[in-house]
Amino acid sequence: MPNVPAPNDPKSQGPMDLSRLVGLKLGNYRLERIIGRGRMGVVYLAQDEALLRPTAIKVLAWASTETRGQDPVQWFLGEARLVARINDPRVVQIYGAAKQGEYCYIAMEYVAGTSTEALLARDGRLAPETATDILVQAASALHAAHVAGVVHRDVKPGNLLVGPGGITKLGDFGMALGSAGVPVGNASVRAGTPFYTAPEIWRGAVANGASDIYALGATYFHLLTGRPPFVGPDLAAVERAHLSEPLPDPRLLVPGLPASCAALVTRALAKNPAERQPTAQILMWEGRRALQELAAASHAVHAATPALTPVPAAARPPPPRPVVPRPAPAALAERFGFTQAPFGPFDPLLAPFQAGPLDVVRRQLRTLLEGPASALVALTGPPGSGRSTLLRQLAADLGASGNRLVLSADGAGRDDGRTALQRICRAAGVPDEGATRIDGLLHRLGEERGRPVPVLLIDGPDEPGAVPADLASLVSAGLWSGTFKLVVTGPVGLSGQLIPERPPNQADRISELVVPPLDADQVTQYLRSWFKATRAPDAAAIHLSADAMLLLAHRSGGRPGKVDTLAWNMLALAAGVGRPTLTSWHAWAAGAEVPWLDAVPPEATSLPPLEWPTPEARRLLDQCRKTAGLPPWPDGKRP
Amino acid sequence: MTELESVASIEGVSAAVLGDLEGTFLGALRTNDGETIAAEMGFVGSSFLQIGELLGLGPLATLAISCRAKACLLVVRPQSLITAVIAPSQSLGPVERAVHNAIQEWT
Numbered sequence: 066m067p068n069v070p071a072p073n074d075p076k077s078q079g080p081m082d083l084s085r086l087v088g089l090k091l092g093n094y095r096l097e098r099i100i101g102r103g104r105m106g107v108v109y110l111a112q113d114e115a116l117l118r119p120t121a122i123k124v125l126a127w128a129s130t131e132t133r134g135q136d137p138v139q140w141f142l143g144e145a146r147l148v149a150r151i152n153d154p155r156v157v158q159i160y161g162a163a164k165q166g167e168y169c170y171i172a173m174e175y176v177a178g179t180s181t182e183a184l185l186a187r188d189g190r191l192a193p194e195t196a197t198d199i200l201v202q203a204a205s206a207l208h209a210a211h212v213a214g215v216v217h218r219d220v221k222p223g224n225l226l227v228g229p230g231g232i233t234k235l236g237d238f239g240m241a242l243g244s245a246g247v248p249v250g251n252a253s254v255r256a257g258t259p260f261y262t263a264p265e266i267w268r269g270a271v272a273n274g275a276s277d278i279y280a281l282g283a284t285y286f287h288l289l290t291g292r293p294p295f296v297g298p299d300l301a302a303v304e305r306a307h308l309s310e311p312l313p314d315p316r317l318l319v320p321g322l323p324a325s326c327a328a329l330v331t332r333a334l335a336k337n338p339a340e341r342q343p344t345a346q347i348l349m350w351e352g353r354r355a356l357q358e359l360a361a362a363s364h365a366v367h368a369a370t371p372a373l374t375p376v377p378a379a380a381r382p383p384p385p386r387p388v389v390p391r392p393a394p395a396a397l398a399e400r401f402g403f404t405q406a407p408f409g410p411f412d413p414l415l416a417p418f419q420a421g422p423l424d425v426v427r428r429q430l431r432t433l434l435e436g437p438a439s440a441l442v443a444l445t446g447p448p449g450s451g452r453s454t455l456l457r458q459l460a461a462d463l464g465a466s467g468n469r470l471v472l473s474a475d476g477a478g479r480d481d482g483r484t485a486l487q488r489i490c491r492a493a494g495v496p497d498e499g500a501t502r503i504d505g506l507l508h509r510l511g512e513e514r515g516r517p518v519p520v521l522l523i524d525g526p527d528e529p530g531a532v533p534a535d536l537a538s539l540v541s542a543g544l545w546s547g548t549f550k551l552v553v554t555g556p557v558g559l560s561g562q563l564i565p566e567r568p569p570n571q572a573d574r575i576s577e578l579v580v581p582p583l584d585a586d587q588v589t590q591y592l593r594s595w596f597k598a599t600r601a602p603d604a605a606a607i608h609l610s611a612d613a614m615l616l617l618a619h620r621s622g623g624r625p626g627k628v629d630t631l632a633w634n635m636l637a638l639a640a641g642v643g644r645p646t647l648t649s650w651h652a653w654a655a656g657a658e659v660p661w662l663d664a665v666p667p668e669a670t671s672l673p674p675l676e677w678p679t680p681e682a683r684r685l686l687d688q689c690r691k692t693a694g695l696p697p698w699p700d701g702k703r704p
Numbered sequence: 705m706t707e708l709e710s711v712a713s714i715e716g717v718s719a720a721v722l723g724d725l726e727g728t729f730l731g732a733l734r735t736n737d738g739e740t741i742a743a744e745m746g747f748v749g750s751s752f753l754q755i756g757e758l759l760g761l762g763p764l765a766t767l768a769i770s771c772r773a774k775a776c777l778l779v780v781r782p783q784s785l786i787t788a789v790i791a792p793s794q795s796l797g798p799v800e801r802a803v804h805n806a807i808q809e810w811t
Contacts, residue, residue: 606747608727608740608743608744608746608747609727609743610727610729610739610740610742610743611726611727611728611729611743612728612729612739613739613743644740646740646743646744648739648740648743649739675736676736677736695728696730698729699722699729699730699731699732699738
């Protein structure tokens, strides 16, 4: 028979009296043992007898709320409703809140593990990597709370629970303050634990996100150094220190503490809220960057250790799919020996850029990306400039080693309306919905520590315009966290659109590489390399007249995408007469908008006029020739 | 009379085209398709130039191609390439000698 207490009036009980509830069944929950005590009540481990899972049950300490003049039921329900709004895996979830008899309780997710307070009691202080990992996870939870309009108000080591695998969760929203009219707590009461309370709260300000960041910074300080940032013989001394004393240098307290950790905690503990990380999300991203640097430093120290084990193929998202070659139309196959359709999407490892005219840009791109500071490379040019092909090729190049995580996505929603972030999340195997998906993505990418920094490749917007919000967020996450590098294609000036105001310390991390237009020689080289890649080795040569190439370069603006369409249609015209020479007339008569896939439209005859070039065409040809340093189109006596 | 006119006036030559080894069209007589011929002969000339060098024969000077549909005589000049298009019914030898004679007058 369980030890069920007599139904005393709980109003007469203090928190200690609630320790007699083992064996009591509240709703479906059978209380088994006490696992914690908070200022708001006693927490039991209970068994959910309906779902057969362990559950944490917090039973309200009646007296503690009553002294503040609160309605205890409303207080508890307020906490439950606040947490239910957050819905983040790093926040201890609330299953329900109820009142049974005289007992008010909240049923919560049970985190099998321990609090960081207990870890500190056991170990004194934590290793920088461990402490920073906890910080990052707690900041993620805090960000989710802030996005949901909830200020925690009591971030401290005791409220960070570390479960199996180092998963950290933020719990105890009993002091939280909600916006949007959620009635909970008492905003006028100074909440929080003195060691972690921000200066502005000591001055009587209402808690907000910045004060939560301070509290988390103070908690991080404690985890790193084994002591809170400000200690004193009494509350007044602690208050005075928070308000006016400079922050003790954590590197003096812990010799050898990495500078990145010290910088992170110093910023979070700025007396002036405006000097702290602007959001918990940025605190998290900076934490990730610190983790990255810690991993890199650890790597340097252990440089003599054997090479890293490659990422197991099963653990990696699949590499970008090579584009399946298209069969050549019959006319091109029969007349000119094409075994595959030339131009357009193609396996980038085989495509003509391999040693083609854009190879210079390709090398520049690799150099930029390999720079240790580089975080964002905008690869820009007009549509059809070759930027997308270069991106595909980069994906193939980077993915070839198998040791680096490379994720690619179409960022323009060309196919199904999904955003770049959704596609990247999906490629990374993390949920692509919800406000915290970036954090989930960062967490996933953070697992790549010790390997080359992951690279995200996004084929971005075609035309100038407003940058999608989630793409801007992704860029910010990359910049602040250093967890990944990002290459985004788009129109010239894209980097300015993505980062309208470059943070002073980030300027060298942002680059824009403009894909230059092809000149006539490069157009020729481009066509020849396509022909080589897509025609039978023994096929008769296709001749390219110099004037045709001049006109093609002019009409296409040097953009490979446009060259593709024009050259395809030139071939279609040439196939009509079966003569494998592309002349200025072909370049003049070819349509520039869409490829003539199966047949040349009737309006485009397959033979040039007897008097070629026409006066209009000749003017243009002479202009092109002059630019190329050639004499004007020759006058010749006709037969 | 220009060099090209001299070549074009030879009996048996149906057209004459001036181009270069890059395939650039620089002039034509008695054809309205000089650009195509210049492009094709530029390709042929540059290809045989390489073959001549590979065989250790020195720089390419002249090249005669005789096919069922058409015959061509290419004469490689320092900065240009002259193509004489010869009617298929013509015997190549006499035309070739006449072209050489015409060109030598210009050198």
